[in-house]
Amino acid sequence: MVILIVGESKIGKMLSEKLNKAGHRVIRAADAKETGEVLEREEKLDLFIAAPDFFAEREDLQADLKAGIQDGPDWRGAEKLYASCVVEPLQALQEAVLVMERGGLKRICFLNPVRGSPG
């Protein structure tokens, strides 16, 4: 299978190593722009995995995610995370969809922490 993992989270790296060891061809891209670039060279894509850095491990994404409304929340950090972890994977998927149409599996996966569950 040809697998694309988008995002620079630790779990994305671990997943990439595991899938590589399992014999799949894993392509990695940091963001939507890179997704477009790496997929230019691919004939097909079976599996798209978004693995964004929800826990703000990247230096440029660091944000205070714990402050309550009366503690002065880090709104700028929230905005950066939204752009990087929500919008960017969607844009990457949009880049990937046409190549996925030529793949066999056509499976789309998003890694998402349980803290995002409304239920």
Add this chain to the structure above:
Amino acid sequence: MNNILVTGADRGLGFAFTECFLERGYTVFAGQFMPGWQALQELKGKWKERLHIVPLDISDDDSIEAMADQIGRETKVLDMVVNNAGIMRLEEDFLKGVPGEEIALQFRVNTLGALKVTEKVLPLMAEGKKRLCYVSSEAGSIGNAHRDGMFGYCMSKACLNMSIRMLHNDLYSKGFTFRIYHPGWMKSYMASSAGNVDMNGYLDPKISAAAAADQFLEDRDCENILAMQDVDGCLWSF
């Protein structure tokens, strides 16, 4: 209960809220985004004492800060906030491109704007009725999601709903109560790309505002339960 802040009060649902609360005898602080739009000024002529027009752009931190300062100078107690201001951008098909800037803007206004307003007015609400009201939408409901487009708007309202849940988790034990309102598709400027009133809507903003005002003003036996309600009082999954 006396003092109410309404954001996005220039026209449409926000203006209808403002008019409705004034007619019911409340003092209204009306967040004005469009100073060139005359309706609020005309209303001020009728309600000189109880209508306070406050400049407010909820996408601008300084504007929110100035709004809270102005209200703090004019009253010691704010009882209720109606977070109504919002935007909606119509989008093309997903495959034609995901407009990152537009999606980010709707998040900044519809989600973070309402949160930042809430943050800044909380100190003014300490001695008041402590009611926080949010105009959301069924478009933000994950349980009822049926659209395959309008990512930015739907995502921003889903984030708003999640934020309200988190605020409720934090503030209910401190005496705050919450309302979430799905206003329905209105004859308003919101859904129109041409800058005109969208006449395809099935609801007059006045009717939607009046129904919401009843829900916002009445107390409930079960304030510990968060619920999104529509103009008929029907419950929506959010």
